[in-house]
Amino acid sequence: MGPESVFIVVLATAVVVLLSRALSARIGMPDAILLVVLGAAIAFLPGMPEIELPPEVVLLGFLPPLVYYAAFFSAPREAKAEAVPITALAIGLTTVTTFTVAAVLRWVLPDLGWAAAIALGAAVAPTDPVAAISIMKRLNAPVRIVTIIEGENLINDAVALTAFVLAVESLTTPFTVGHGIARLAGVVAGGVAYGLAVGFIASRLRRRIRDPGSQIIVSLLTPYLAFVPADRLGFSGVLATVCAGFYLGTRGEGVLQPASRLPGHLFWRVLVFLLESALFVLLGLEIRVIVRELTGAAWPSAVLGAVAVTAVIVALRLAWTQLVFPLSRYLPGRHITFDHLPWRDRLAIGWSGMRGAISLAIVLSLPVSAPGLPPERRGERLFVTGAVVFITLIGCATTLPGLLRRLGLAESDRVRIEYQEAKKAVVEAALARLDELIENGEVDGRTGRTFRQLYEDLLDRIRAEFGEDLDEEVTDSLGLRRELVRTQREKLRRLYSKGKISAEGLRAVDRWLDLEDPDIREVG
Numbered sequence: 001m002g003p004e005s006v007f008i009v010v011l012a013t014a015v016v017v018l019l020s021r022a023l024s025a026r027i028g029m030p031d032a033i034l035l036v037v038l039g040a041a042i043a044f045l046p047g048m049p050e051i052e053l054p055p056e057v058v059l060l061g062f063l064p065p066l067v068y069y070a071a072f073f074s075a076p077r078e079a080k081a082e083a084v085p086i087t088a089l090a091i092g093l094t095t096v097t098t099f100t101v102a103a104v105l106r107w108v109l110p111d112l113g114w115a116a117a118i119a120l121g122a123a124v125a126p127t128d129p130v131a132a133i134s135i136m137k138r139l140n141a142p143v144r145i146v147t148i149i150e151g152e153n154l155i156n157d158a159v160a161l162t163a164f165v166l167a168v169e170s171l172t173t174p175f176t177v178g179h180g181i182a183r184l185a186g187v188v189a190g191g192v193a194y195g196l197a198v199g200f201i202a203s204r205l206r207r208r209i210r211d212p213g214s215q216i217i218v219s220l221l222t223p224y225l226a227f228v229p230a231d232r233l234g235f236s237g238v239l240a241t242v243c244a245g246f247y248l249g250t251r252g253e254g255v256l257q258p259a260s261r262l263p264g265h266l267f268w269r270v271l272v273f274l275l276e277s278a279l280f281v282l283l284g285l286e287i288r289v290i291v292r293e294l295t296g297a298a299w300p301s302a303v304l305g306a307v308a309v310t311a312v313i314v315a316l317r318l319a320w321t322q323l324v325f326p327l328s329r330y331l332p333g334r335h336i337t338f339d340h341l342p343w344r345d346r347l348a349i350g351w352s353g354m355r356g357a358i359s360l361a362i363v364l365s366l367p368v369s370a371p372g373l374p375p376e377r378r379g380e381r382l383f384v385t386g387a388v389v390f391i392t393l394i395g396c397a398t399t400l401p402g403l404l405r406r407l408g409l410a411e412s413d414r415v416r417i418e419y420q421e422a423k424k425a426v427v428e429a430a431l432a433r434l435d436e437l438i439e440n441g442e443v444d445g446r447t448g449r450t451f452r453q454l455y456e457d458l459l460d461r462i463r464a465e466f467g468e469d470l471d472e473e474v475t476d477s478l479g480l481r482r483e484l485v486r487t488q489r490e491k492l493r494r495l496y497s498k499g500k501i502s503a504e505g506l507r508a509v510d511r512w513l514d515l516e517d518p519d520i521r522e523v524g
Contacts, residue, residue: 008049012042013281017274032130032280032356032393036386039284048285059365060228062275063161064241066358068223069272070154071245082148085325085341089148089349090155093320097125097313098163104312108305109380119167120381123363124309124388126160128356129153130276135400136352139410145345149352154242157358161238162187164362165231171367191236195243198226203248216267222248279360283386290386294379302380306387314353314392321350344407351403354396355389427459488513 020034042048101121105112112120129149136146166184202222209215226244231237294302325346341349363385404410434455438448492513496506 008047009282009285012048012285013039013278016042016281016284017277020277029398031277033390033397035277035280036284036390039281040287041284043285043288048288059361060224062279062361063238063358063365064223064227065220065271066275066361067157067161067238067241068226068245069268070157071242072249072268082144082151085148085349086151086155088324089152089320091159092324093317094125094156094159095163096320097316098122098160100312100316101125101309104308105305105384108301108308109377111377113171115167115170119164119171119366120363120385122160122164122167123359123366123385124313124355125163126156126355126358127153127353128358129352129354130356132352132354132397132400135397136404139401139404141348141404141409142345144341145348145409148349154246158236158239158242160358161362162191162236165236165238168367187234187236188239190233191230191239192243194230194233194235195226195240196247198222198240199244199247202244206248212263216264219264219268220271276356279364280356282364283360283389286382287386290379290382292379294383298377298380302383303387305380305384306391309384310388310391313355313388314395317353318347318350321346344409348400348404348407348409351396351400354392356393359385359389424459424462427455427462431455431459485513 016035016038019038020031023029023034024031098118098121101124102114102117105117105120106114109117127149129152132149133146136149162184166187169183199222202218202225206215206218209218222244223241226240227237230240322343325341363382366381401410431452434443434448434451437443438445443451489510492501492506492509495501496503501509
């Protein structure tokens with residue numbers, strides 16, 4: 001594509017993302033579904049160029065930050081407590097799904113080689129928890145279910161992508177069983193060691209950087225410095241990126257300075273949202289190319305492949321969670337923290353197997369032509385994967401809320417109560433420490449009274465939000481805070497319009513008021 005075509009595609013992607021966000025809020029449908037549908041609709045508009053992404057762009061541009069973000073924000077303590085079910089899903093189910101889907105594809109598409117079939121099986125094996133987790137958190141489903149799904153996603157991405165890399169490598173390099181095992185060990189060990197080294201060096205570097213902008217640049221470079229060299233050295237770039245992200249994420253918010261955390265989190269949330277959205281839109285935009293490449297004779301096999309693969313991965317996941325999970329407790333060793341998951345929890349986990357951005361990124365990075373990968377059948381491969389992503393999103397994401405409610409797994413106030421109790425506890429701890437400092441004479445009386453008043457006001461606000469009785473009746477505390485912040489903003493605008501403050505001063509105070517605005521704080 002030329003520069004003009006690239007600009008048109010970027011503009012179309014931005015428009016589709018904005019439209020999908022607006023429609024999703026109105027009709028309650030997951031963004032991903034609308035992104036694909038609207039992208040496909042725009043692809044057939046007159047003047048739209050045909051989209052064919054080079055595999056290297058997807059592999060290097062999209063995968064490193066997406067994998068790194070998932071690893072960075074993992075919950076290691078909770079994941080350790082659920083190690084048995086997470087491992088059973090992430091390693092056991094992902095491996096079984098990869099080879100089962102490969103066998104199905106070999107039956108539907110006979111001219112597809114085994115290595116190519118395994119590569120495609122690895123593409124649709126990992127789940128994408130974005131839609132499932134957002135639904136579960138909105139309905140406040142049990143923390144244990146959310147932890148298992150998030151932990152599974154972190155590891156199954158690495159498992160599937162490692163299998164994918166080895167399968168693609170075997171397309172051009174003859175593999176024996178012994179060579180394959182040795183290569184797998186080298187890929188895994190090298191990726192883990194290199195990723196931990198990158199994480200260690202990045203943590204030492206970040207401690208010396210105070211500028212928020214430089215911190216964000218370093219955080220953006222980290223996944224690429226982990227992925228690209230590891231991949232070039234013959235190791236697993238995915239495992240290296242996961243290990244680097246996991247190492248930094250467990251080291252005090254990645255060793256970010258306090259001033260860098262808010263803009264850093266915002267930057268990464270926006271970046272990951274844009275990357276995931278762009279992948280879904282680009283899949284929709286490529287529909288035109290897929291339709292053109294699918295000849296009349298290829299349509300039946302493509303549709304059959306999509307239906308067969310979708311049915312297999314959904315049925316396999318449900319069977320795995322219902323039948324294999326209970327057997328996990330009999331594995332060798334002591335599983336102190338693992339107890340039997342109720343069937344309702346297992347059913348919710350089983351129905352949360354949507355595929356998404358990672359599957360799209362993997363299949364788009366598949367070579368256009370290689371032994372066992374006929375270039376004329378590329379449309380079928382893209383169609384099957386895209387259809388699996390689309391069907392699982394529609395089928396599972398739209399029905400998951402009703403399933404959670406029917407199973408009694410929607411807990412309306414748990415997260416809010418936990419959040420408020422934590423805020424209350426940390427403020428009370430600060431007040432107790434302040435009293436100690438005053439009593440020991442380390443803080444003068446005037447300063448102590450000033451800070452005590454500030455923390456007591458903050459504690460009163462938390463109690464009001466929490467619904468606790470105060471000495472004085474508090475009504476609609478959130479509404480009052482909104483009104484006061486609105487009044488302050490109006491005064492700020494008047495000061496600027498009268499020339500009393502500069503535009504820089506206006507923006508600085510506006511940012512300070514953002515931290516006090518309850519609506520903005522809830523969105524964050």
